[in-house]
Amino acid sequence: MASEPTTPGPDERPPAAPGEPGGAGRLDRARRGGRTAELYAAAILGLVIVGLLIAWVVANREQVRVDWLVGSTQAALALVIFVAAALGWLLGIATSFAIRRRVRHRREGRG
Structure with a gap:
């Protein structure tokens, strides 16, 4: 079987020569x-x-004292702030998923 040449559609124009005006x-x-x-x-x-x-x-590289329920630790202030921010971000994501799951569960129960 010989393949027949097809004409390009409106979105399939052949590339224009570099000097042609309005070329692709x-x-x-x-x-x-x-x-x-x-x-x-x-x-x-x-x-x-x-x-x-x-x-x-x-x-924020100075050392600060971090008190725990039992004992205390010295750590760089930047590290303490970064860990607190990362934990807050992760807890926010987990809370969002939990709320979304609970709302979805309630909707499915009613419908």
């Missing part, structure tokens, strides 16, 4: 340029966040 080459370059700008912006934002995090750790 210019549009493709613009799309790639936009994506590149997004990547550079993300990289710069990441570097700014890392720099701020380093500055925060340096500013």
Whole structure:
């Protein structure tokens, strides 16, 4: 069986030559340029966040006393704050899942 040539649909235009006006080459370059700008912006934002995090750790490097129910410990203030923030974030996520599950369970029971 010989395959018959098909004509391109409205969305499937053959690529235009580099010098042709209104060709796909210019549009493709613009799309790639936009994506590149997004990547550079993300990289710069990441570097700014890392720099701020380093500055925060340096500013909070002093040792503090942490009292437990039984005993106490010395730890860097930055570490204490980071651990407290991470635990709070994880507990917030767990609470959100528990509430969502309970609400979903109640809806299924009524319907």
